[in-house]
Amino acid sequence: MQNDPRSHGLWERTAPAAPQSGPLTGDMSADVVVIGAGYTGLSTALHLAERGKSVVLLEAVEVGFGGAGRNVGLVNAGMWVMPEALCETLGPVAGNRLIDFLGDGPRQVFEVIDRHAIACEAEWQGTLHLAVGEKGLAEIRERARQWQSRGAPVEVLDAAETARRVGSTAYAGALLDRRAGTIQPLAYARGLAAAGVQQGVSLFTQSPVTALRRSGAGWQAVTPKGSVTAQWVVIGTDAYTGHIFPQIRQEQVFLPYFNLATTPLNAEMQARILPERQGAWDTKEILSSFRFDQAGRLVFGSVGALRRGGAAVHRAWARREMARLWPDLGPVRFEAEWYGQIGMTADNLPRCHQLDEKIITICGYNGRGIAPGTAFGRFLAGHVAGETEEADLPLAPTPAQPISARPLREAYYEFGAQVAHFTGSRF
Structure with missing residues (x-):
């Protein structure tokens, strides 16, 4: 995307095309305007349209441009935080409600995939x-x-x-x-978009929202070439949020994460490494993850950014680490590399914000966006449609709390990962 092979790498090369779309021109009205075509926005729009609501979905770049199109593709249940620690943070009632909700997330993902026949290399093997x-x-x-x-x-x-x-x-x-599995993440995002369009969602890409202002009893979302007036606004931009609600960005520390994809491995190695096609990651503080795509490419990733000298360091580390894990793998050639940003909150839990009257967002997935984004989007659709009250939300709305020294922390994560990978697996 944007002529940058390191933005989405293998996923952009192998995903089915997104539904045709372009910039919004002129003025429109709808029941709901959804901002951001990541998992939360796409799921919200789809489930609202299935309820008969008129929906306009505005995306600043392309479908899945943010974390939805760059991640590893692990469809996990729950969050990084263990269940008991989550209950200690939120309290037993709210904590248990969120745990049960997120534990069901992968099932909802694979149910949506089946219902809409989304071609996204889905593997429900754990x-x-x-x-x-x-x-x-x-x-x-x-x-x-x-x-x-x-x-x-x-x-x-x-x-x-x-x-x-x-x-x-x-x-x-x-x-x-x-409960868990893997998908081709950009293909899933594009499939959600196609399903939404089929249900009646009006999708506009290359349409960043430059202003959001009151209009009668609702809101007007302004883009460079048009506007949408709606009663409700759902913000689905998460870590890629721009200037409209800067508090969303200010409460998250960006953690860079990269992936490298090998050329397809031979049949013998494919039969030995992850033969049941589970996705995997380890317990290290600077973790590693790996999985196969449908063509037999091994996708290997870790914390780090492929810029400022990071590409060479992380690529060399990955080769050493893969040789350590699988000594008989032999020399590997990477045919794609890409990276993005994970938005990390102070307690590693997501956030729900009622940003103004009838403007709502759920964000801060801490690297667990696929299942929670899908599940929260479905729930937000029901909430906006009037099926549930605010008290029924699986995550109570709270004010955004900025994290101190964000730039320093982000620099520490990026360059700390470079240092760790420069020395890692050398001895």
Whole structure:
């Protein structure tokens, strides 16, 4: 996108085309204007249109331009925060409600994929959280205990079973979560857009909202060449939010994350590495993730940005790390590389903001956007349609709280990852 092969990499090359769209020209009216064509905005628009509401969806660049088109493609249940810690933060009532809601997220993703026949390389085989050493093993055992106490279909695999499923003896064990899976993330975003358009959503890309002002009993969203007047506004821009509501950006620290895609591996290596096609990530503080795409490319990623010298450092680290994990893999060639930003909140939990009367957003997914964005979008559609009250939201609205020293923290994450990867896997 925007002639930048490092923005969406493999996903842009292999995703089906997005529905035809272009800039908004002229003035329109609708029941709801949704701003941002990521998972939250796309899901909200689709589910509103299925309810018979007129919806205009405005996107500043292209469908899936932000995190929705750049991420690893792991469809996980819950958040990074363990269930008991989440309840300590939000309280038992609100915490348990959010845990149950997010635990059902992957099912909602795959149900939408099936219902609308979205071609996005969906694999509903679970995910593997890989334990690095005894500390990592203790972590995944505790995660398993907490989720199993809630009846979730998760289990701890021993080192031998983990080696069978991963093709490497580097891990002390793994947490298998059968609720989860993988998708081609940009293909999923484009598929949601196509489904929404088919249901009647008016989609406009290259249409950044430059102003949002009151208009009678509703709101007018102004773009460079037009405007939309609506009773409700749903903001779905999350970490890629611009100047309209800067408080959304100010409450998130950007964590860069990159992915490298190999050329398709040979049949023998594909049969050994992740033979059941789970997506995987490890328990390291600077974590690594890996998965296959449908053509047998191994997609390998970690924290870091492919700029300011980072591309060469991270690429060299990935080759060393892959050789350590799979010594007989042999030399690998990367045919695509890309990166984006993960918006991290202070407590690693998402936020719901009632930004003004009938302007609402849910944001701050902390690297878990696919399932929560889909599920929250569906719920926001019901809320905007009048099916639920504010008190029924799975996440209570709160004021945005800016994070101090954001630029310093972001620089630390980017350059800290470079330092760690420059020295990592060398000895």
